[in-house]
Amino acid sequence: MNGVAVRMSVRTRRVAVAAVTAATALVAAAATEEDDGPATLARGSVRAVYAASTVAMMVVDYKLAARETWRDEGGAHDRNARRLHAMCSANGGLYVKAGQFVSTAGGVPMAYTRRLSKLQDDVAPSPRDAVLKVVRNEFGGRAPEALFEMFEPEPMAAASLAQVHRAVLKDGQKVAVKIQRPGLERSIESDISTMSALVNFTKVFFPSFDFGFMVNEFKSRLEKEIDFEAEGRNCERLGSAFADDPRIATPKIFWDVTTRRVLVMEFIEGEKLTNIEGMRAKGLDSKHAALALSDCFARMLLVHGYIHGDPHPGNLLCRAHPDGSGRTQVVLLDHGLYSELTEESRKAMSNLWIAIAVGDSARAVTAAKALQVPDEFAWLMPLALARKTPSGEAVDRRVLEKQWADDKAKGGTGRPGLGEAAIIGNNLSKEMIIVLRANALVRNVIKALGDSRERSIAALEMKRQWCNVRYAALGLIIPRALGETSISRGVSLRRKLLWRVRAFGVFARVSRRAFARVFRRRPKAP
Numbered sequence: 001m002n003g004v005a006v007r008m009s010v011r012t013r014r015v016a017v018a019a020v021t022a023a024t025a026l027v028a029a030a031a032t033e034e035d036d037g038p039a040t041l042a043r044g045s046v047r048a049v050y051a052a053s054t055v056a057m058m059v060v061d062y063k064l065a066a067r068e069t070w071r072d073e074g075g076a077h078d079r080n081a082r083r084l085h086a087m088c089s090a091n092g093g094l095y096v097k098a099g100q101f102v103s104t105a106g107g108v109p110m111a112y113t114r115r116l117s118k119l120q121d122d123v124a125p126s127p128r129d130a131v132l133k134v135v136r137n138e139f140g141g142r143a144p145e146a147l148f149e150m151f152e153p154e155p156m157a158a159a160s161l162a163q164v165h166r167a168v169l170k171d172g173q174k175v176a177v178k179i180q181r182p183g184l185e186r187s188i189e190s191d192i193s194t195m196s197a198l199v200n201f202t203k204v205f206f207p208s209f210d211f212g213f214m215v216n217e218f219k220s221r222l223e224k225e226i227d228f229e230a231e232g233r234n235c236e237r238l239g240s241a242f243a244d245d246p247r248i249a250t251p252k253i254f255w256d257v258t259t260r261r262v263l264v265m266e267f268i269e270g271e272k273l274t275n276i277e278g279m280r281a282k283g284l285d286s287k288h289a290a291l292a293l294s295d296c297f298a299r300m301l302l303v304h305g306y307i308h309g310d311p312h313p314g315n316l317l318c319r320a321h322p323d324g325s326g327r328t329q330v331v332l333l334d335h336g337l338y339s340e341l342t343e344e345s346r347k348a349m350s351n352l353w354i355a356i357a358v359g360d361s362a363r364a365v366t367a368a369k370a371l372q373v374p375d376e377f378a379w380l381m382p383l384a385l386a387r388k389t390p391s392g393e394a395v396d397r398r399v400l401e402k403q404w405a406d407d408k409a410k411g412g413t414g415r416p417g418l419g420e421a422a423i424i425g426n427n428l429s430k431e432m433i434i435v436l437r438a439n440a441l442v443r444n445v446i447k448a449l450g451d452s453r454e455r456s457i458a459a460l461e462m463k464r465q466w467c468n469v470r471y472a473a474l475g476l477i478i479p480r481a482l483g484e485t486s487i488s489r490g491v492s493l494r495r496k497l498l499w500r501v502r503a504f505g506v507f508a509r510v511s512r513r514a515f516a517r518v519f520r521r522r523p524k525a526p
Helices: 002-033 038-064 076-091 094-103 110-116 128-138 184-205 212-225 228-241 276-281 286-304 343-358 361-370 380-386 397-409 418-427 430-448 454-475 493-521
Strands: 162-168 174-180 262-266 306-308 316-320 328-332 338-340
Touching: 038 076, 038 184, 076 094, 076 110, 094 110, 094 184, 094 212, 128 174, 128 262, 184 212, 212 430, 228 262, 228 286, 228 306, 276 286, 286 306, 286 316, 286 328, 286 343, 286 430, 286 454, 306 430, 338 430, 343 361, 343 380, 343 430, 343 454, 343 493, 361 380, 380 430, 380 454, 430 454, 454 493
Parallel strands: none
Antiparallel strands: 162 174, 174 262, 306 338, 316 328
């Protein structure tokens, strides 16, 4: 026993020494990247050291814990998820966003998903003078008083990338002013360098845990989100595409007071989409909101060829339609992160949804291959999109766990782990990673709108999936993505009629399969 303890102690010391070396290198990196003075350098160094020591402890824990116990309650996954959550919370800023990003990544152990999804991107506002300096720099020295009739210096919300202020334009229009945090670009470079070094450090001890793709994707995401002019264009494009759907709205952008670091948009009041009680108090219909959201994201992806990449509840509002009709309307905010699909990917995704619906496993595998999914993970896309197998069968979690256990008993890999998640992530395109994340976020919002009743939630999920199948039928008919053009303007009457016929054909096949399953389950008469 003592010999084992000595060997474990030696292994622990070796990892600890490597961790100290890594931490020192990270501090040096922070020092070279951040040049805003001693205070900024100190903050960056502290963040780097805390991140490095946390990851070192995680590596030690995983090295010493038996692999078969990692998923146990209180096991390595659980312990290290708590460590990572504590570090992200303490470091704040981009570390919180990184933790949230990891929590929605496919293949991440549930312990991490549960723990990191609780991170709140709610930070202290930037100093007032520093924020006003950003505004003056963007508008040739003019202060907010020269641009707005009224500008509230205290932000109504502050996050890791920007903060939002209430204001009123000279013509009396109420607006929200989104201002990028001072020094953000330098902070991104420093923190991303730290994260990249830690991923490489982990890979030394666990070669199969190659999560460099996550850092690259996170960096790409941040670069998109800090360009507010691009965000404004995305917002307008979506508004134009859905001009024929009164259930969907986006804020108006005011370009004469918008730059790359300052975005001024229409101020819209509404209830957070998952605030069921608040929606009911205002007479808003949560089921209508769920259907509108399902329709919006299916159509956006399969017909228009792009998708809003961050549809978490904070970016989705619900309000009564401003025309006074009382209809429920969903408002989409924060258009910084979008994913653009190639025509091949858009068609493949449309084929995949049709295949899932009708149970055509060969077509599903072909579509997954076109989306660059490795053959051995062909089951991933149907599972991630609809919780189904490539043959269209609903996945029962308990049955799946039993299959993984049987596979492991026979010498197989069993339940996919971090290594398999790394393989999948390194093969999928960045665009498809965003698509899968958006799909998961929308599914969770739809679930929250189901009144917590299992039957209600299941019904809304079925409708969400049918929205995707329905628009997949149109996506295969149109010769190219519609982009910012609405369906009413961009699809001819002949194609609309063909769409209805094909959608009905798919519905008939789905109904036939459903009836066949019911009759198969019916017990035989004695």
